[in-house]
Amino acid sequence: MLDLSRLRALHAVSVHGSVAGAATALGYTPSAVSQQITKLERETRTTLLERRGRGVSLTEEALHLVGAAQRLLAIMEQTETELEERRGLPTGRLTIAAFASAARGLLPGVLAGLSREHPALDVRLDEVDPHLSVDLAAKGVVDLAVAHDWDIAPLPAPEGLAQAVIGLDRCDLLVPEGHALAGRDGVRREELARERWICQPPGTVCHDWLVRTLRTAGCEPDIRHRAEEHHTQLALVAAGLGIAMMPRLGRGPLPAGVAAIRLDPVPERRLYALWRTEAARRPAITAAVDALRAHGAAAGLA
Numbered sequence: 670m671l672d673l674s675r676l677r678a679l680h681a682v683s684v685h686g687s688v689a690g691a692a693t694a695l696g697y698t699p700s701a702v703s704q705q706i707t708k709l710e711r712e713t714r715t716t717l718l719e720r721r722g723r724g725v726s727l728t729e730e731a732l733h734l735v736g737a738a739q740r741l742l743a744i745m746e747q748t749e750t751e752l753e754e755r756r757g758l759p760t761g762r763l764t765i766a767a768f769a770s771a772a773r774g775l776l777p778g779v780l781a782g783l784s785r786e787h788p789a790l791d792v793r794l795d796e797v798d799p800h801l802s803v804d805l806a807a808k809g810v811v812d813l814a815v816a817h818d819w820d821i822a823p824l825p826a827p828e829g830l831a832q833a834v835i836g837l838d839r840c841d842l843l844v845p846e847g848h849a850l851a852g853r854d855g856v857r858r859e860e861l862a863r864e865r866w867i868c869q870p871p872g873t874v875c876h877d878w879l880v881r882t883l884r885t886a887g888c889e890p891d892i893r894h895r896a897e898e899h900h901t902q903l904a905l906v907a908a909g910l911g912i913a914m915m916p917r918l919g920r921g922p923l924p925a926g927v928a929a930i931r932l933d934p935v936p937e938r939r940l941y942a943l944w945r946t947e948a949a950r951r952p953a954i955t956a957a958v959d960a961l962r963a964h965g966a967a968a969g970l971a
Contacts, residue, residue: 671712673745676738678705679717679727683735684808687724694810709734742809743947750951759787759953766795766802767815768874770899771940774919775835776815778964783956790953799824799874806830806943813957814943819878819936832943835961836970838918840936841929843902845909851928858886858932865911867902870895879914882936903927918968940970 681691682702692699710717717731727735753760763783767776776794783792797805799816806814807827817838818824826832842861844850850860861883868890869876876895883890893911896902899920902913907926916938923929942958 671734671737672709673738673741675705675709675712676734676741678702679709679731680735680738680742681810682706682718682725683727683732684805684810688718739809746809746945747947750948753951753953757952758789759783759951759956760789761953762791762793763813763953763957764793764795764811765813765815765957766797766805766811768799768802768817769796769897770916770919771815771817772796772919775940775961775964775968778967779957779960782960782964787953787956790956792957800872803827803830803943806945809945812944812948813954815940815961816943817874817938817940819874819882819938824874826943829946830943831946831949832941833958833962835940835942836965837937838916838940838970840914840916840932840938842912842932843906843915843923843927843929844912845906846926846928847909848912848928850912850930853930855931855933858882859888861886861912862888864891865893866890867894867896867905867911867913868892869897873897875914875916878936878938882914918970937971940965 678691678695681694682688685691685694688699688702692702695702706718713730713734715730716728717734718725719728749761765776772794780792780794783790795811799818802811802814803816803824803826805811807830815835816824842850842856850856866879868879880890894905896905899915902915903924905911906913907924914932914936918940942961944954948954
């Protein structure tokens with residue numbers, strides 16, 4: 670008999686591409702995941718992982734087992750959903766993946782409320798970029814993804830995922846207080862052609878949106894500084910090193926030396942929750958989506 674926990678470990682290595690990534694997703698140590706794979710190799714009398722430089726690759730036999738593991742995990746998920754649905758109460762573990770500003774500005778209240786109202790529900794949060802969180806939800810690594818997209822850069826959702834809009838998050842232009850634009854009621858995008866910019870690194874949703882937005886307005890952005898954290902970007906703006914475009918959710922109060930200006934038209938990003946259609950009847954999903962919408966409205970999402 671094949672052990673389901675060992676198949677789960679192999680499936681996680683396949684999804685995350687490494688033993689370390691699988692360990693992080695499963696909440697194990699890398700050595701524990703390696704031990705599970707070694708035992709599975711012993712049980713199946715076959716090699717499942719091959720060393721490739723610093724990483725590993727799955728053999729053909731391993732890929733066959735991963736397919737079987739995916740089917741078994743889907744059956745387990747369906748069974749757990751049916752049991753939870755029969756009870757009529759949110760129970761079990763619910764893993765939510767959310768991007769940084771939602772994890773900071775939205776999820777604390779959601780998690781606290783769910784834990785208080787549904788003590789039998791074990792809710793856990795992973796901070797993940799939207800490009801990755803949607804894929805994790807589609808693969809069943811997380812139960813629910815909180816992602817966002819922009820009007821000119823929609824984020825496609827894979828087949829097999831249901832989604833619900835949480836709300837719209839508006840974005841402001843942030844400039845140093847001594848900047849020539851500071852104090853104005855509004856600024857058109859065409860006026861930003863010669864500005865120096867501070868934004869997220871390439872490959873992130875916000876970076877791609879900024880570049881597309883300014884190019885649509887006929888501007889090629891001069892990006893001088895790249896920083897992941899909003900607080901770092903704010904500090905760079907306050908120091909007079911450039912301007913930034915930043916959503917309101919999770920931003921917090923502006924520091925001294927930074928002014929917010931309305932950009933015309935106002936940029937908006939759509940926040941939404943995504944989950945596998947097989948789990949749509951699960952009471953925990955329904956409770957989490959309801960909580961996300963309620964806290965989104967309280968946080969000022971339109």
